[in-house]
Amino acid sequence: PYFPQWLGESPTVPWGANRTVNTSDATVANDIPITNVTRYYNFTVSRSQISPDGVLRDVILVNGQYPGPAIEANWGDWIEVLVTNNISDPYEGTALHWHGQLQKTTPWQDGVPSAGQCPIAPGHSYTYRYQAEVHGTSWYHAHYSAQFTAGVMGPMVVYGPSSLPYDIDVGPVMLSxxxxxxxxxxxxxxxxxxxxxxxxxxxxxxxxxxxxxxxxxxxxxxxxxxxxxxxxxxxxxxxxxxxxxxxxxxxxxxxxxxxxxxxxxxxxxxxxxxxxxxxxxxxxxxxxxxxxxxxxxxxxxxxxxxxxxxxxxxxxxxxxxxxxxxxxxxxxxxxxxxxxxxxxEQADPSTTPSSTSWVTLSDDCINDPLNLTTPAYAIKPSNDSWTQDLSLTLALNATGDFEFRMNDQSWRVNTNVPLLPQVASGNLTFEPEWNVYNFFDNTSIILNITNNMPLVHPFHMHGHNFYILNVGDNSTTGSNNLDKRQQGGPQFEAGAAWDGTVINPSNPMRRDGILIPPYGFAAIQFELSNPGVWPFHCHVAWHLSGGQGMSIVYKVDEIPAIPEGMMDQTCVDWNWFTSNHGPVDQIDSGA
Ligand SMILES: [Cu+2]
Incomplete structure (x- = not known):
């Protein structure tokens, strides 16, 4: 079963022939088709056992499927997902994040407990509703602790214009x-x-x-x-x-x-x-x-x-x-x-292919060179930017446990108190462990990130496609020291530093996730054009659990008005759950 070029019976592209990859970019231009269509989905999250690689394992699934059901929409459609948390024995909260969607008009639908909602309590439901503001390929996944690695995830396809025509959409190919x-x-x-x-x-x-x-x-x-x-x-x-x-x-x-x-x-x-x-x-x-x-x-x-x-x-x-x-x-x-x-088409699917690999894999972990990857729709970053340095470290805390830190602070959220309504009301008092960075009324922010450890970090930013100004590995320092496991914790080298050079300055690569190489650096920039509460975190589940994340806020008086009672839809049940079933065993960052 192949995937279509778009949903519905329209004989021509439903987003309009004038919207091509060269003329439209919703991330900046707000040029989003109005389709007046909503795509409805009904998800139930529950425990199960499956054997994806032949080994039976406890998992948590969406509608009993792994991967979960595909969400499909045309660019500009609205997507409405009723999510019921049936996780029991033991109970867990849950929340679904629509990875890469910007939530420009609905920052409370981003699916991150502690940001725009509380976790959905066991036995309860919540309905997400948001617009497919950007098109292409992505996935949805749980953003509650490391629950997405238990199986709570599935593909998401938003049909839109393409850089090149194609005959057949084979669909999601999920590598894990x-x-x-x-x-x-x-x-x-x-x-x-x-x-x-x-x-x-x-x-x-x-x-x-x-x-x-x-x-x-x-x-x-x-x-x-x-x-x-x-x-x-x-x-x-x-x-x-x-x-x-x-x-x-x-x-x-x-x-x-x-x-x-x-x-x-x-x-x-x-x-x-x-x-x-x-x-x-x-x-x-x-x-x-x-x-x-x-x-x-x-x-x-x-x-x-x-x-x-x-x-x-x-x-x-x-x-x-x-x-x-x-x-x-x-x-x-x-x-x-x-x-x-x-x-x-003529091959017998009961046979086993016998082809051999024709590629040689390097053992580095870096994306394709930035001078190869050029957005089809050109955007030059704002000149008016402010730079925030960020240092990634792995360190021991006071109890001798390892934690991942950003500027010496490990991230740990409070799932009972969402930040979005707090900052929207002008309360900018934060606990240090919430790791909130307020960029106030700046136009544009550069994050100058140094990775001071020999581990790669695929960082993801919510609510934005950021520019990648430059990225590099440790080729200048030449170090890949994994073994400095001295008493009292690892003693790593310093990561490589950005020299200020920008690749493709008139149209740098844009995306929502970046590989920061071991002992490497990354310089990214984003426009402050989507006020809300936006996590910026490593997507390695174990690093995120270990605290490798932060929340970005800015222009808090421009956050879209939160609908009356929105937080109560999840927080009333969650607060009841956490006070009646004892505190949740939050052993990690929580997000
Ligand atoms: Cu990481």
């Missing part, structure tokens, strides 16, 4: 590392006292929820000491033989769109298709000037839309591949290589 241990236990390690457990190494890699773990291999760990989870079950791994792999169909000579995304917890994914080049047409929600490559690199949360022109080989069956190599610095998996089958 996978763990056999409940996330609560992994988080307990990631914020624990043993540096050798940071980062926790994944067991395998899966494509669209399918992979093959060799069950004669040991899992990441199956010893009882790892099972700090409040799940009472005594877990032992059960293997299912011959777990089927994901499979796709190609048509000879046709051009296929693949919507690649890294929906994993930790590892950088490197994607290729045997014997086929990949033409990149969009990066995150930003259409780009097309360029051709053979490997696409994606950090957690990042997306890349590629076109693949099929060969004239109707009987062919080949592999697509995704790998999470690179070891600890890149969040590499213990079993880093996954495949999924591509069958041409």
């Amino acid at each position: 590392d996978w763990y056999h241990i409940p996330y609560f236990s992994i988080v307990a390690d990631a914020v624990g006292t043993n540096y050798s457990l940071i980062p926790p190494t994944s067991d395998s890699v899966i494509i669209n929820g399918r992979g093959q773990f060799n069950c004669s291999n040991p899992s990441y760990s199956n010893s009882s000491e790892w099972l700090a989870s409040n799940l009472a079950s005594n877990i032992s791994w059960t293997c299912v033989d011959e777990a089927p792999l994901a499979a796709f169909r190609f048509q000879s000579g046709k051009t296929h769109r693949l919507r690649l995304m890294n929906t994993g917890a930790n590892g950088v994914q490197k994607f290729s298709v045997d014997y086929h080049n990949l033409t990149v047409i969009a990066v995150d929600y930003v259409p780009v000037v097309p360029y051709t490559t053979s490997v696409v690199t994606l950090g957690v949360g990042q997306r890349t839309d590629v076109l693949v022109t099929a060969l004239d080989t109707p009987w062919a069956s080949i592999w697509m591949r995704s790998s999470a190599p690179g070891g600890e610095p890149c969040g590499g998996s213990k079993n880093p290589d996954a495949v999924a089958a591509i069958y041409y």
